[in-house]
Amino acid sequence: MSRIERSDARANRERVVSAARGAFAEGGLEVPVREVARRSCVGVATVYRHFPTRADLITAVLSERVAVCSAEMRQALVDPDPWRALSGTILRFADRQMQDRGLNEALLGSHEAGLAFRRERNEHSAALETLVGRAHAAGVLREGVAVEDVRAGLLAIASFRALPPERSAVLIRRLGKLLLAGLRAPN
Amino acid sequence: MSRIERSDARANRERVVSAARGAFAEGGLEVPVREVARRSCVGVATVYRHFPTRADLITAVLSERVAVCSAEMRQALVDPDPWRALSGTILRFADRQMQDRGLNEALLGSHEAGLAFRRERNEHSAALETLVGRAHAAGVLREGVAVEDVRAGLLAIASFRALPPERSAVLIRRLGKLLLAGLRAPN
DNA sequence: GACAAAACGGAGCAGGTGTTCCAGATGCGG
């Protein structure tokens, strides 16, 4: 096995990752590999050399961001204020959706590319249950609200599609706050 | 120009429309024309003879359903109970999404196939504004709620995608009720 | 500079889409 990595290979690999990050953020996970190659000023074969399959490329691009999400989730778990922990999680989710069309898709499991993040998804799911449980215990959640409601809300945000990207941002933020209002106990 | 319509042509046209209706309802507006032809037990050329373009087929299939939606909207406008009018509209929207993946896509304008229904969409939009205005006047809406919030909620429902079709139905219904809870005035 | 290993670019393959072409089947008026 080769031990060295040629400098041009390394440079190209980074260019591909960088271009793919931008492409997936703007256009979602459906952006063609050719388009990523074009943005990187690189041939398709170069992309495939570094990432044997399209899914590998997506995984590579999203892994660090997913790690950040997991970290934020862990931080929410130790927040002493149950409502702030849950609402913050939802609002962060909405903000992420505005910045990066691909990330939540992978996180929530609506996209098969998220299979590589099975562990993180399970972690996320478990954390959400804990957050809802705590919020209920603190009495800040409307009666009858279940984890499935929160999950449905997050899924709605993640699969939200609107026509112009700017208008979309406004609607997503409104949607997030509307969901929060629906979750909170009337008092 | 020909005046007569051959009986087989008419029969096939109806079979195509019927098959397309089912296909779009189950799989959304992205179902390939070939698949519709297969379901109709008909060649692709037959589909294209009756509907010169894919968009024409979609329009033909959805037009009657869109008309029904418009009728329901007009009925909501004369409902004496403002909250029932608005909440009913939203819940109907959610139910439609469970039954027919394609319909709301066209109605809300998230899909280009809805361009043919520009008039109905405008009508729908205007009616929504009226409904929200009346609900506000009656004091049944939470302060700060705007038409954009309702629109965001409907768009979320329309673009909602979950993996298994059964699980999806549960989540959509929950989402609808959650949104309603977020809209209603706390009292 | 020479040279081999490593990496590259782009043509090309397999499979999918929307749409068109045309030889042949089909319904209908005589």
Place this chain on the structure above:
DNA sequence: CCGCATCTGGAACACCTGCTCCGTTTTGTC
């Protein structure tokens, strides 16, 4: 039952996708 306009089925075209092959270029070493 005949003739023919109409209609049909499936092959074919153009274009898109993920992915691979291979002749050519680049890099690091001596």
